[in-house]
Amino acid sequence: MAETHLAKAIDIIKKATEEDTAKNYVEALRLYEHGCQYFLHAIKWMRFADETQGERQRDSIRERVRGYLDRAEKIKAYLDEQQTNARKPVKASGNGNSKDSDSDGEDAQTKKLQESVSKAIVVEKPNVSWNDIAGLEGAKTALKEAVIMPIRFPHLFTGLR
Known part of the structure; x- marks a missing residue:
């Protein structure tokens, strides 16, 4: 892409x-x-x-x-x-x-x-990691699933979902 x-x-x-x-x-x-x-x-x-x-x-x-x-x-x-x-x-x-x-x-x-x-x-x-963000585990997990994983593993997110 x-x-x-x-x-x-x-x-x-x-x-x-x-x-x-x-x-x-x-x-x-x-x-x-x-x-x-x-x-x-x-x-x-x-x-x-x-x-x-x-x-x-x-x-x-x-x-x-x-x-x-x-x-x-x-x-x-x-x-x-x-x-x-x-x-x-x-x-x-x-x-x-x-x-x-x-x-x-x-x-x-x-x-x-x-x-x-x-x-x-x-x-x-920016020099910020996930550990720098206190709490909000559900929000961090949702962001990882919605944004980071499709970028890192695009082959897993092809076709209809």
């Missing part, structure tokens, strides 16, 4: 850079955000025999995602500036009010997506 997400993320980012180079910034922004989501899914599902090597690779991917998100932020700022400059004459004439409200809705959704992706990136690995 991680390999497919990683391959899909790479393809999407390639398309994003092509659109970016072609100055099709709206499409590039969408593709950068979409590609970063796939990279984060790939990180989540990666498995390694050597955990040290795995952490290095995950950190490398996180760095690339930060770079892509930085570029997406620059594109977003540029597009916002272009929209602001384009809106000034439109507001003076009173035309295009529905267009302005649609783009504001898209801006809010894009900003919300960027914030959620930024929050999903874990910069450092």
